[in-house]
Amino acid sequence: DTAVSQTPKYLxxxxxxxxxIKCEQNLGxxxxxxxxxxxxxxxxxxxxxxxxxxxxxxTVPNRFSPKSPDKAHLNLHINSLELGxxxxxxxxxxxxxxxxxxxxxxxxxxxxxx
Amino acid sequence: xxxxxQDPGPLSVPEGAIVSLNCTYSNSxxxxxxxxxxxxxxxxxxxxxxxxxxxxxxxRFTAQVDKSSKYIxxxxxxxxxxxxATYLCAMRSNYQLIWGAxxxxxxxx
Numbered sequence: 001d002t003a004v005s006q007t008p009k010y011l012x013x014x015x016x017x018x019x020x021i022k023c024e025q026n027l028g029x030x031x032x033x034x035x036x037x038x039x040x041x042x043x044x045x046x047x048x049x050x051x052x053x054x055x056x057x058x059t060v061p062n063r064f065s066p067k068s069p070d071k072a073h074l075n076l077h078i079n080s081l082e083l084g085x086x087x088x089x090x091x092x093x094x095x096x097x098x099x100x101x102x103x104x105x106x107x108x109x110x111x112x113x114x
Numbered sequence: 115x116x117x118x119x120q121d122p123g124p125l126s127v128p129e130g131a132i133v134s135l136n137c138t139y140s141n142s143x144x145x146x147x148x149x150x151x152x153x154x155x156x157x158x159x160x161x162x163x164x165x166x167x168x169x170x171x172x173x174r175f176t177a178q179v180d181k182s183s184k185y186i187x188x189x190x191x192x193x194x195x196x197x198x199a200t201y202l203c204a205m206r207s208n209y210q211l212i213w214g215a216x217x218x219x220x221x222x223x
Contacts, residue, residue: 042216
């Protein structure tokens with residue numbers, strides 16, 4: 001049974017389009033995250049979110065927005081896609097906030113912007 | 115200077131060798147130190163988690179933290195081809211989690 005799942009696994013789209021990536025965790029965790037991993041494998045946190053607080057990395061453009069319909073889901077919406085958005089996006093979850101516990105990662109969504 | 119420095123490699127060693135992977139950091143507020151392993155086209159998964167200076171062992175893996183030198187290491191004994199992956203260090207203070215760039219490790223049969 002998959003702990004953290006993401007859809008789609010691959011996403012190819014044109015510049016200027018709007019797209020969404022979905023994430024679901026069945027671990028009962030309180031906090032979820034979105035990461036961007038570039039071609040050099042550098043993992044950069046974009047957002048962390050629990051039912052109390054959204055923490056945004058200030059370097060993330062406001063074209064990116066997380067949406068959480070419930071505790072088990074954190075979707076990522078991207079408006080006006082740009083070439084530089086091409087990367088692998090990982091969703092993760094942890095049982096508590098960042099100050100304590102291990103993060104569990106999804107399999108990633110490989111986004112290619114043409 | 116980045117807060118966490120990690121040589122991206124690749125590091126290529128023969129099967130059975132002892133592997134040493136390292137990260138250095140600049141922020142003395144970091145208290146928790148982690149090593150994640152990431153296979154190609156997969157998400158990172160936690161390997162080791164340490165809080166204090168010293169060594170922690172788990173099977174063939176040993177994590178070492180030297181807070182005075184701001185240096186952490188992951189040792190892999192009797193390395194196997196299945197250990198070939200990217201290894202990322204991560205470290206945390208009460209307020210932030212910072213990742214290293216990852217070291218690509220290749221174990222040659």
